[in-house]
Amino acid sequence: MKKITIKDIAREANVSPSTVSRVVNKSAPVSTELEERVLEVIGNYGYSPDAVARSLRRGFTDTVAFVVPDITNPFFSLIIKGAEDFFKKYNISLIVCSSNHSAKEEERILDNLLSKKVDGLLFIGAGNEGSELYELLSEFKIVFVDRAYSGIDSPYVVSNNYEGMKEVVKYLVQTGHKSFVLLNGEKGTYSATERLKGFLDTLNEFGINSYETHFGQFTYECGAELVSQLKNIPDAIVCGNDLIAYGAIDALEERGVSVPDQVSVTGFDDLPFSKHYKPSLTTVKQPFYDMGYESARILWLMINGKTVKKKRVVLDTKLVVRDSAKVR
Structure with a gap:
């Protein structure tokens, strides 16, 4: 089966390829009539633009990464869920990496993510500090979650x-x-x-x-x-x-x-x-879900060159009394 191209869509919609590109990438205004015509043809043909080629043209990969110490810890998984729900709204893919509480693994992961040119990074460190780690972290647009690092002036989202x-x-x-x-x-x-x-x-x-x-x-x-x-x-x-x-x-x-x-x-x-x-x-x-969602929102603002008004976010906690504590 022949692969449908942007030129095929343009020919069927009786518009220029640049008009199709503007509709697909939302890079410039297009009249409602032209947009609807292009979208109808796209739907009929099941056209899906090449994500890699599009990312190269735009300078974005539409991927972000989330590094956590232990993916099996439900606390981290619930934070990830909040971030994932935010990024889904913007069709941004989330790569999740687990360092297994290892400094060396954190550095290996960060090296790998640099090569993949992710647009940004959410980071929950395992407690390791040092010049090598800081140097790697400085290469990313980054928001720290459940952590704050002295000497790195980046936004963070934590609970109190x-x-x-x-x-x-x-x-x-x-x-x-x-x-x-x-x-x-x-x-x-x-x-x-x-x-x-x-x-x-x-x-x-x-x-x-x-x-x-x-x-x-x-x-x-x-x-x-x-x-x-x-x-x-x-x-x-x-x-x-x-x-x-x-x-x-x-x-x-x-x-x-x-x-x-x-x-x-x-x-x-x-x-x-x-x-x-x-x-x-x-x-x-x-508020683990809110921690993930808010950190993702801040990272999205950074990626898109928008102003982050509040770089230090501290969310409230609440005491929950159950049966494991008893009045003496």
Whole structure:
């Protein structure tokens, strides 16, 4: 079957090829009568312009990339969903890459994306910093999501990690908890650092000195491992995210420790499964979908040379009280 070209469409519509191009690429105004005539012929013939050739002419590839530390983490998947829904409106394809918490993998991915000439990048780093990473990141139109990097003047979209953590710790203190353990994610990441500050500041405000802090990764396995290493079980185990909390609850059960009768456990995210966990998880709700959608909107403005009025976006969180925390 012969491939339909722009010249074939022009001949059938009795217009010039440049008119067809203007209709397809929306590059210049065309009268309503001509546009409708061209679109009718395009529909009849099922014509689809060569995306690669069109991108070369326009200087855009209509692709953006989203790099995350762990594609299996539902939190990241839900953020990606928000970004994807925005880009769909503009027929922009989204490439998703997972670094598996590896600095070397992040650098390999960024090198690869540079060669593909993506129009822009959404980036959730694994906590790695350094001149090589910064040099690669500087090559992109970029918006950071759930992260903020010192020394890189690019927009970011985050939730209010500090206030969210303060709210859940304050609730625990006010319900009679006197000893605490914080099980956190990657040390040095923006979210883990802000949650640590909220945890420590709240305990300091209430004059509580009985606490421990531990860092690992934002994973189920990390939560289980860190709990298995605890010598003493506190009144409350505060977790850096919901996955850590799931692992902590299961590891406590293996140790014969009842949640919440002997120890309260809290998370941070409010993943869809958290209300169904046993016991249902007290946590801090993050607006993950909105984080993805807003970061995509900002990146789209940057790609199209438009003004980004607000480069630092901090979205509110909300405490969600369920069965995994008990009044002491």
